[in-house]
Amino acid sequence: MHTQSSFAKQVTGSLYLVPTPIGNLEDMTFRALNILKEVDLIAAEDTRHTQQLLNHFEIQTKQISFHEHNTQMRIPELIDKMIAGENIAQVSDAGMPSISDPGAELVEAAIAAGLAVIPLPGANAGLTALIASGLVPQPFYFYGFLGRKATEQKVTLAGLANREETMIFYESPYRLKKTLATMIAVIGAERQVVLARELTKRYEEFIRGSLAEVSQWAQENEIRGEFVMILAGNENPELDTKINETDDLSIVDYVNQLINQGNKPNDAIKVVAKNRGLKKQQVYNIYHELDDGEE
Incomplete structure (x- = not known):
């Protein structure tokens, strides 16, 4: 168990999750602007895109790229910087970080390292x-x-x-x-x-x-x-729906059911991962008996 006091004085740096406008620049909050000015570094999904935002608001903070293709390489580097005392703001191209955008893995790693993760409200x-x-x-x-x-x-x-x-x-x-x-x-x-x-x-x-x-x-x-x-949701849901039928299936049986319905194994694994809230690699390991953990 771990308790985070976001605004207590931190020995290490913190990770700020900063939403950016989804279109209208006037939706940028005063707090978000201040955080982007005050942090030591901005981890951006697309540094060229974010630079346009920074230029508009005359923000001089340096950037570092952080996107879906360099996540595993970049996370240890960012964690080390925060442990050393640097504050980092993470932004996506538009809207909330982690919502259909990069960010969740960095948040998970920061929490595991005992670092404060501080979210800001904003556009979604x-x-x-x-x-x-x-x-x-x-x-x-x-x-x-x-x-x-x-x-x-x-x-x-x-x-x-x-x-x-x-x-x-x-x-x-x-x-x-x-x-x-x-x-x-x-x-x-x-x-x-x-x-x-x-x-x-x-x-x-x-x-x-x-x-x-x-x-x-x-x-x-x-x-x-x-x-x-x-x-819209279903106003008259049936009792014997496919989603209910799959709830009782094991991961392996669920993947096999989708394959038997004509789907390729990789597609079936991806769907099961999404529907069960798991990572694709976890489902892959379970299905191929590469993971000793419980389903």
């Missing part, structure tokens, strides 16, 4: 879209980006189809039409959905309707910008 695309969607705002289930492959999406959506919570997804403009088509095939054309496009920016737009109606809109209009998809 999913919640911003949710409160204006017109759908039931709570309870909600945040998923983020679905897998790129249609087969993986179908398996995932089949497991989500009977959830009663409003669901939040992120999607790129390049995959939006296909994702909507897959949702119709798995969930049904009448389920209500809201697309939120270019949130907080000049061309912010909300498209509300059934999956069929919104899919038709996507076919008839030019798709631009990043999208948040808010999907």
